[in-house]
Amino acid sequence: MHHSDTIVAQATAAGYGSVGILRISGHKSDEVARQVLGTLPKPRYAEYLPFFDLNGSILDQGIALWFPAPYSFTGENVLELQGHGGPVILDLLLKRILLLPGLRIAKPGEFSERAFLNDKLDLTQAEAISDLINASTEQAARSAVCSLQGGFATRIKDLVESLTSLRMHVETILNFPDEEIDVCFQRIKTEFDQIVFYLDLVRKEAHLGSILREGYRVVIAGRPNVGKSTLFNLLTGRSSAIVTNVAGTTRDVLREHINLNGIPCCIFDTAGLHKANNEIEQIGIERAWKEIKKADHVLFVCDATCTDYISPDKIWPDFAHLLESIPSFTVVRNKIDLTNEKIGVVEKNGYSVLSISALTREGISDLYAHLKVKIGLVGSIEGAFLARRRHLEALELADMYLKNAYHHLFLEEEQDVLAEDLRLAQEALNEITGVFSSNDLLNRIFSSFCIGK
Numbered sequence: 001m002h003h004s005d006t007i008v009a010q011a012t013a014a015g016y017g018s019v020g021i022l023r024i025s026g027h028k029s030d031e032v033a034r035q036v037l038g039t040l041p042k043p044r045y046a047e048y049l050p051f052f053d054l055n056g057s058i059l060d061q062g063i064a065l066w067f068p069a070p071y072s073f074t075g076e077n078v079l080e081l082q083g084h085g086g087p088v089i090l091d092l093l094l095k096r097i098l099l100l101p102g103l104r105i106a107k108p109g110e111f112s113e114r115a116f117l118n119d120k121l122d123l124t125q126a127e128a129i130s131d132l133i134n135a136s137t138e139q140a141a142r143s144a145v146c147s148l149q150g151g152f153a154t155r156i157k158d159l160v161e162s163l164t165s166l167r168m169h170v171e172t173i174l175n176f177p178d179e180e181i182d183v184c185f186q187r188i189k190t191e192f193d194q195i196v197f198y199l200d201l202v203r204k205e206a207h208l209g210s211i212l213r214e215g216y217r218v219v220i221a222g223r224p225n226v227g228k229s230t231l232f233n234l235l236t237g238r239s240s241a242i243v244t245n246v247a248g249t250t251r252d253v254l255r256e257h258i259n260l261n262g263i264p265c266c267i268f269d270t271a272g273l274h275k276a277n278n279e280i281e282q283i284g285i286e287r288a289w290k291e292i293k294k295a296d297h298v299l300f301v302c303d304a305t306c307t308d309y310i311s312p313d314k315i316w317p318d319f320a321h322l323l324e325s326i327p328s329f330t331v332v333r334n335k336i337d338l339t340n341e342k343i344g345v346v347e348k349n350g351y352s353v354l355s356i357s358a359l360t361r362e363g364i365s366d367l368y369a370h371l372k373v374k375i376g377l378v379g380s381i382e383g384a385f386l387a388r389r390r391h392l393e394a395l396e397l398a399d400m401y402l403k404n405a406y407h408h409l410f411l412e413e414e415q416d417v418l419a420e421d422l423r424l425a426q427e428a429l430n431e432i433t434g435v436f437s438s439n440d441l442l443n444r445i446f447s448s449f450c451i452g453k
Contacts, residue, residue, distance in 0.1 A: 006032070007106035007114075008097050010090055017085030019062075022093060025111055028102050029077040033066060035100060036081070036093075041066040051083060053096050060089050074111055075118030116434060123434030124152045124391075131213055131386045139262025140212045143384045152209070152385040155202050156432050159195065159398075163426045166191045170419050192406055199402065203395045208376050209387035211296075215257070215264040216375050219291050222301035223316070224272025227334040231301060231358040232256070232269035235367075253287050260368065263375055268295070273319060289322075297374050298329040304339045310346070310353045328374060330354055337362060345370050394428045401425035 006026025012019065024032050033040045041047045041064045050061045062083035072078035083093060097103055112126045121129075128147035135141035146152075169188050218235075220228045233239050236256035254269040268291050271284030292298055300323075302315050309315050310331060312323050323329060330352045333341065337357040345366055346353045354370055356363030405421035 004102075006103050007110055008032075008094065008103055009106040009111070010094065011080075012085060015087065020083055020085035020087075020090040022081045022083075022090065022097070023111065024079040024081075024097065024103075025072070025074045025076045025106075025114060026102075027077060028100065029079040030066075030068075032097055032100060032103070033064070033079050036097060037064055043068050044071070051081060051093055051096075053092070054099060059092055059096060060084055070118070073120065074114040075120045076114060122150075122153050124156070124385075124432060125150060126434075127388060128152075128386060136215070136257070136264045137212075137259050137262050139381065139384070140264060140386065143209060143212050143381075143386045146383060147209075147385040151383065152206075152387065152391075153433050155205070155385075156429055159199060159202065160426055160429050160435075162191065162195050162198070163422060163429070166195065167419065167422045167426070170422060174416065174419060188409065192402075192409065196399075196402055196406070199395070199399055203392075203399065204376065205384065206387035206391055206395055208381065209385050210389065210392055211263060211375055212381075212384060213386045213388065215266050216260075216371075217266050217268065217291075217294065217296045218299060218371065219268040219270060219295040219297075220299045220301060221270050221273060221288060221292055222332075223303075224274055226272070226301045226303040227358045228272070228301050229254075229269055231299070231332070231334065231356075232267060234358050234361065234364060235267050252284055253291055260371060260375070261377060262381065263372075263377060265371075273316075275318075292326060295326070296328065297371070298326055299332050300329055301332045301334050304333040304335050304341060304355065310348070312351065330370065330374075332356060332367075334358055391432050394432045398425045398428040401428065 006024060006028040008022060008024045011021040011023045030040055036051055037049045038052060039049070041049070043066055046063050046065055048061065049064045050058045053059045060083040062081065065080040065082070067073070067078040067080075069075060069077045081093065083089060098105070109126075109130070112121065112129055115121045116123060116126045125148050128144050132141060132144035132148060135144050166188065169191070173185070173188070220232050220235075222228055232254065236258055238256065252271065256267050258265050258267060270288035270291055271281065273285060273288060276282050276285055300312065300316075307315055310333065312329075312331060313321075315331065316323075331354070333353065333355045335357060336343065336355045337360045341355045343355055343363040343366060352370065354363065354367060356367055358364075401421045401424045405418050405425065408418035408421065
């Protein structure tokens with residue numbers, strides 16, 4: 001794909017550094033080389049050259065790299081200039097380049113966008129570049145590299161190929177209804193089962209990949225003075241929350257980030273939930289409920305010395321009905337050092353019960369293990385890829401169309417609808433890798449990148 005203009009941007013971070021890099025991509029990159037370097041460097045060889053201004057004076061000197069199309073990151077002619085990393089000298093060099101006609105500053109993510117449009121990357125690989133730069137943990141970085149190398153895309157392509165084969169057999173039944181119907185029908189059902197099974201595996205992997213990218217939100221909630229802030233300080237490893245015996249000490253939401261076996265987690269401490277007459281406390285409680293509703297998992301803490309109940313509707317009868325809208329929560333019975341309860345986790349219908357002492361640290365290892373299970377961190381995550389919310393939505397959409405199609409499979413009069421559902425499922429999967437993507441989607445994705453990418 002040919003772009004009429006040539007783009008330039010600083011590829012290194014703003015500020016001072018030992019090296020600063022400018023990247024130029026487009027059909028006029030060779031002209032930039034001749035004007036600024038006085039020569040066109042040998043392809044894919046590093047050459048130490050002076051960088052000239054408009055009057056022929058030397059602005060700087062450094063390494064020049066020339067990548068003629070199509071053997072470059074963007075698939076276009078690319079010139080890379082590596083000079084000294086001072087902002088003033090880089091700005092002078094950038095201004096010098098922009099004096100040439102047909103050159104402009106690149107938009108955020110435009111280099112990666114051109115690589116995608118020129119079939120150098122699929123959409124998951126392009127997104128992985130941004131994710132790698134913004135990775136907050138070592139595991140997130142490793143997973144971004146897995147996506148960049150095509151780990152996620154390979155799974156999607158396998159699903160699409162299987163769907164293509166399935167659609168071919170469905171069309172055979174529709175166009176030749178009297179030829180070996182039973183054989184074709186059994187083959188279709190077998191392929192269907194395999195695709196549904198594999199899609200379910202990919203969805204689970206993508207869910208973990210989304211957590212690796214965005215983090216896992218754990219909210220600590222409960223009545224006042226049950227040990228929420230003590231547990232918060234223990235989980236985060238720092239005394240961020242003030243701990244006193246006075247009920248209502250915590251009035252605003254506190255948050256800290258931790259690394260749980262490579263998973264970035266954000267832990268929230270919230271105000272005690274009760275019927276408050278104080279306006280400030282009421283605001284704190286409203287904020288607590290907002291965080292509870294946005295949480296991936298909620299630790300509802302109760303004081304084990306005040307109740308023997310483990311059921312939420314018995315412990316918190318005044319707001320237990322609100323828990324129905326919360327997807328995942330654990331009842332944490334705290335202060336068991338005073339009750340001599342047995343440490344451990346008990347699974348109930350729809351929730352878990354965990355007995356600990358935040359003060360003495362009893363049961364904390366069980367809490368960490370419990371959170372890993374809730375995240376889905378069971379076994380090794382070697383080879384995990386990163387996923388975005390749009391990927392999860394596309395996989396969910398594909399799953400819905402597949403289930404609809406499976407229903408129509410057994411209804412002869414609806415087999416035309418079956419074929420359409422399979423087409424829509426494939427279209428949803430293709431949007432993940434960018435085989436089918438609207439311009440609005442592409443603009444939204446690449447605008448979130450840094451400028452030099």
